[in-house]
Amino acid sequence: MGKLSAQAIAERALEIGDAEGLDAVTIRRLATDLGVTPMALYWHYKNKEQLLTGMADHLIAGFVPKPADERPWQEQLRDLMVGLVRTLRAHPCAKNVFEQVDVVTVPNFLAVWDQALGLARRAGFDVEESCLISKYLLQSAVAIADAPVHVRPGEEYIVRAKQAGLRSLPMEKYPYLVEMAGPLVDTLDPMLYDTFGVDLVLSGIEALAARR
Incomplete structure (x- = not known):
């Protein structure tokens, strides 16, 4: 093997984390997979x-936000959140990775965070509000991307059992749970889920900005 790069190590670690969880990501395992010594x-x-x-x-490197331009802040904020959600969704272990790191030590994440802050300021929010907006925005992106939208192989019976449980509830007491039992626990279109989630978050920010 040629010279081993930090990027190659991180890429293989993400592959293991996505497939087997972060507990499987160890220096010894990586060394074995990459054909090198732990040293x-x-x-x-x-x-x-x-x-x-x-x-x-390395994960966020797949989405590097473009420098701020002259487009409306709403468009740029949407591009930022959509790009982040898509990047994070590509890695099932992403949420767990970010739960275990200090984001201040992650340069590529700092670039995304800084741009979110700048766009909030352009929208007319003050410093404290911009800090809150950036945190809600980034945390929402992580949560949206982490949501399961597919039924895993072998778990179809769990979905059917949950649907049956909801449909068996008293209609007079829980009419909407009974009515929507199918889509509540069934598979979802990832594009619809992600787009609706982004719309929901950004609509709130835009409504607040309009009251300024």
């Missing part, structure tokens, strides 16, 4: 904490 990995990541930070940075 070769320590040149780039001295411990699991640094490795997780590298994974987070």
Whole structure:
């Protein structure tokens, strides 16, 4: 194998994390998969904490926000959130990775965060409000991308059982749960789920800005 890069290590770590969970991501496992000694990995990541930070940075590197331009802030904020959701959804382990890192140590995430803050300021929000908006926006993107939209193989019976449970509720007491039992627990169109979620968050921000 040629010279091992930090990016190659982070990419393989994400692949393992996506397939098997973060507990399976270890220096020894990575070294075996990459055909090197553990010491070769320590040149780039001295411990699991640094490795997780590298994974987070590499993950967000797939979405680098464009510099702010002259378009309305609403369009740019939408591009930022949609791009982030799509990037995060591509990695099932993304939410767990970001739960275990300090985002201040993740350069690519800082770029996204800084742009969100700037766009909030352009929308007319003050400093404290802009901080809150950026946090809600970024946390919402992570939550939207992490939501399961597919039934995993072998779990179809669980879905059917949940649907049956909801449909068996007293109609007079829970009319809407009974009516919507199917779509509540069934598979969802990822594009619809993500788009509606982004619309919901951004509509709230735009409504607040309009009252300024």
